[in-house]
Amino acid sequence: MDSLVPYLTNVWEWATGSAFTFSMILSILAVVAFISVWAMFAVWLERKASADFQVRLGPDRVGPFGLLQSLADGLKLAFKEDLIPRDSDKFLFAIAPAIAFCGAFAAFAALPFAPGITAVDINLGVFFIVAVTAIGVIGVLMAGWCSNNKWSLYGAMREAAQLISYEIPSALALMVPVLVAGTFNLKELVAFQCLPSDGVLDTEGAVYFSNHGWLAFYSPWTFVAFVIYYIASLAECKRAPFDLPEAESELVSGFHTEYSGMRFSFFFLEEYGMMFVVSAIAALAFLGGWQPLPWVSCNFGGVLGNLFFAGVFLAKVIFLVWVQIWVRWTLPRMRVDQVMVMGYKYLIPMSLFALLMMAAYIHWGVRYLPGLF
């Protein structure tokens, strides 16, 4: 499983009706089902958290703790009329939500959940995910343009400017752990973080001390990179304080103003899917992936081991998503010019500096402070 080629093999064998049909369809269905369930859970979490921050109760009628509220809302959206504005570009209007969803969907295919749970193990992992998430922006631009509405257009243009600006610091920050571990593969990044002191990963069922520890705490520069990545990823998910593309006080609701029903819910799926993807990358590349503790690693095999690892990984992702929600309900929205200044004048130089210093540290053989250790 070295590149996309095995994946294409599967596609071919699926298309011609020979082997791998079942696993292929199963993994596609699994990803779709997971994104839907995840989005429902994340919407519930967001509503509950926002209620807590504003001293309200939040949804508490449908199901235990209001857990089924999102399901009820989803049903409502499915039954709503699918409005298409008369003067819009109807074809583009119809396909834009699907294209916006494609980016998050393709990124999910490459995410490993545990050593044995991944749809496609791509050698180019981090790079592939950074690259395919860009497809989502095209869907948003399309939606904004073809709605024939000036708020939609402004929202889409802000989105394009913001995404292009913040892709640079987030990709540069991700290069720091890639530089340290020497691989783009997300599984190998996690393996680097749980490498035992003697460098051989052989004993199964063992709990041992890991020399490297989580990459966020590997060196000061990896920590700086982690913070930069997290801030830039907020902007990439259009989350507050960077939610200018849909700033409802200025732009009604930005690029999806004209959308309703199922097409609207696809933009929701995209947003919450992207929240999962960026948090998952942060967890895998900086926070040890499925390893429960920094500097202490375990190597479990079998179904139970994989389930345990997947649980730890999901817990980390949910925590990071919760921090995103926390930030959203705490900080006010930035102005357009402030967003650009933040990206170009602070985050990009800082991420370049962190990358350069990390390279120098590796060259000098230093981890924390030159001359000390």
Added chain:
Amino acid sequence: MESFSFWFFGGCTLIGSLLVALCPKLVHSAFSLVLALIGVAGLYWGLGADFLGGVQLLVYVGGITILFIYGIMLTPKGATKWSLGSLLFPGVIAVVPLCVMLHLAWKGLESVIKPVDAGVPQPTVDAIGRGFLNREEYLIPFELASLVLLAALVGSVYLARRKKES
């Protein structure tokens, strides 16, 4: 397997490129360009150039086309009106290279390039990185290319500034 991915992504590229040329609306052409570029990325992957395919997606699909669309969104809406006269010059420009390419593809190339079975494609990131930083190979062209890009950046900022002042 190769033939399926080749025909699928080749078809994407071909249909996308045709739509770019034939769509009456400029914005439709720009969105079709995305399809063509994704097809090219898929062809790279099919050839085992995984890093190049990723760069194609990141730089062309995620960066350059978005800037294209961004610019085109500011142009007036509406379809381009075609006439025989306006199509004559671009038609000549398109048909002559097309004939040359077809001739090369039919006659010339099979004597020059022979298909090689390279086995299972290996990841290329490592080799590309080492090639770039190898002093005997591509280090100087690589640095020169980045200098040219820097000069272009500084120049564009300078031009934008001057326009604003006047």
